[in-house]
Amino acid sequence: MTRMVASLSPRTWGLYSLCLILAVSPARAQRANSVEAQPGVPAQQGRGLEQQFRERFAEVVKRRLNLDETQMQQLGRVNDRFERDRVQLLREERRARQALRAEVLAGDSADQKKVAGLLDQVLTIQRRRLDLTESEQRELATFMTPTQRAKYFAIQDQLRQRLENLRRQRQERRAGGGPGGQRPLP
Numbered sequence: 001m002t003r004m005v006a007s008l009s010p011r012t013w014g015l016y017s018l019c020l021i022l023a024v025s026p027a028r029a030q031r032a033n034s035v036e037a038q039p040g041v042p043a044q045q046g047r048g049l050e051q052q053f054r055e056r057f058a059e060v061v062k063r064r065l066n067l068d069e070t071q072m073q074q075l076g077r078v079n080d081r082f083e084r085d086r087v088q089l090l091r092e093e094r095r096a097r098q099a100l101r102a103e104v105l106a107g108d109s110a111d112q113k114k115v116a117g118l119l120d121q122v123l124t125i126q127r128r129r130l131d132l133t134e135s136e137q138r139e140l141a142t143f144m145t146p147t148q149r150a151k152y153f154a155i156q157d158q159l160r161q162r163l164e165n166l167r168r169q170r171q172e173r174r175a176g177g178g179p180g181g182q183r184p185l186p
Contacts, residue, residue: 057159096121100119
């Protein structure tokens with residue numbers, strides 16, 4: 001994974017960041033914090049940035065939710081359990097949206113059946129994401145209060161929105177869109 005982070009271009013960094021936010025494990029960040037780096041061994045490229053993000057996210061979550069160490073460990077296990085599914089859903093949605101965008105940009109020559117199928121696929125992915133969130137919330141309910149869960153959900157949502165805005169801005173710059181420019185499609 002560290003090699004993957006190090007090889008990301010600035011254009012793909014936003015999507016990776018979104019995956020990371022959705023899958024970040026605050027408890028894992030705290031565990032890594034307790035492990036000292038060996039003197040004389042250079043840090044792997046990309047690891048530092050990823051680690052800093054994880055640590056900062058863990059600090060924010062712990063402070064805002066007033067979680068103890070046991071709860072942070074439990075949160076880490078829950079996040080780890082749902083990580084693969086979140087990342088997979090993001091990949092599927094990105095592919096579907098890219099294909100949908102390509103069809104829509106084809107204008108009159110767009111394959112209407114394909115557009116309909118891609119729309120259905122995006123909606124199905126959104127339903128699966130909601131199911132995943134519901135499952136995660138049920139597990140979080142075993143060690144968090146409803147208020148803590150609501151705050152955690154808000155933190156995740158806020159970060160998702162910020163990264164989505166960054167992704168859109170990047171797309172607009174790439175497409176030559178700015179004020180009055182062409183806005184990218186889904």
